[in-house]
Amino acid sequence: MSMHKPTVLVIEDEAKIRSFIRISLQAEGFQIFEAANLAVARGLLQQLELDAIILDLGLPDGDGQHFISELKPDDKLPLLVLSARDDEEEKVRALENGANDYLTKPFGIRELVARLRVLLRDLSARENIAAAQRLVFDNLIIDHRQHSVSLNNEEVRLSPKEFELLWKLTSNYQKLLLQRDLLTEIWGPTHRQDNHYLRIFISQLRRKLEDDSREPRFIETLPGIGYRFLLAPTTTS
Structure with a gap:
C-alpha cells in the first residue's frame, strides 16, 4: 500500500458512533473527517479531496437517501451506508440510488474496515x-x-x-x-x-x-x- 492515507468522510449524527468510527479507522491508517449533518457534509465535500464516504441515513436535516441521489452519478466516490434501517426495501433503494455497499448497525469494526478496503481498491485493477x-x-x-x-x-x-x-x-x-x-x-x-x-x-x-x-x-x-x-x-x- 502507498503512503497515501485514504481520506474518509463520516456523516453520522450520533457523536459516540462517530468517535468510535474515527478512533477505529485512524488506527487502521485512515484519515477521518466528520459531519453531524448533511449541511456540514456538503460543505466538506466542497473543501476536501475524499476517497470514500460513510453515511448514516437518519440525519437531523434530511434523509441520507436523498443525499446519495445528489452525489450520483456525477460523483464517483465510493459510498458505504451505515444504518440501523435493516429492511430490504431501504437497502435496495440505497444501492439503486448509487451507494456501493450497505452495513447494518450494530456492526463490527473489522467488517467495516474490510468493506471500506474493498471499495477503495485501485480502480485500474477493476x-x-x-x-x-x-x-x-x-x-x-x-x-x-x-x-x-x-x-x-x-x-x-x-x-x-x-x-x-x-x-x-x-x-x-x-x-x-x-x-x-x-x-x-x-x-x-x-x-x-x-x-x-x-x-x-x-x-x-x-x-x-x-x-x-x-x-x-x-x-x-x-x-x-x-x-x-x-x-x-x-x-x-
Whole structure:
C-alpha cells in the first residue's frame, strides 16, 4: 500500500458512533473527517479531496437517501451506508440510488474496515478484471474464452446461463450485485422480478462448486437484495 492515507468522510449524527468510527479507522491508517449533518457534509465535500464516504441515513436535516441521489452519478466516490434501517426495501433503494455497499448497525469494526478496503481498491485493477478472459481464485479457474470452469483441477460442467451468472459474479468480485440487475442483464428486462430464477441457479452453482450456503467460501447471499462473490482473484489474464 502507498503512503497515501485514504481520506474518509463520516456523516453520522450520533457523536459516540462517530468517535468510535474515527478512533477505529485512524488506527487502521485512515484519515477521518466528520459531519453531524448533511449541511456540514456538503460543505466538506466542497473543501476536501475524499476517497470514500460513510453515511448514516437518519440525519437531523434530511434523509441520507436523498443525499446519495445528489452525489450520483456525477460523483464517483465510493459510498458505504451505515444504518440501523435493516429492511430490504431501504437497502435496495440505497444501492439503486448509487451507494456501493450497505452495513447494518450494530456492526463490527473489522467488517467495516474490510468493506471500506474493498471499495477503495485501485480502480485500474477493476478495469483489468473487466478486460480479463481468465480468472483464477486459488483452486477455482474460470476461462471466458473456453467457457470452462475447473475446481481442484477437475472440470465443472455448467449450463450457458450458469456460466454467465458465475462470470458476472466473479468479474465483479466482492461487489454486491442486486437481484433485479442480475435478472435484467442475464435473463432480460421481462424477468426483472423473477427472483426464483436466481435462487435456483445460485443453488445449482453452489452445489457444483461445493459451496456451503451457511458458511460460503465463494458466493454470499444477502436475502432479498443480491449476491456477492467473496474472493479476489489470485491471477487474471
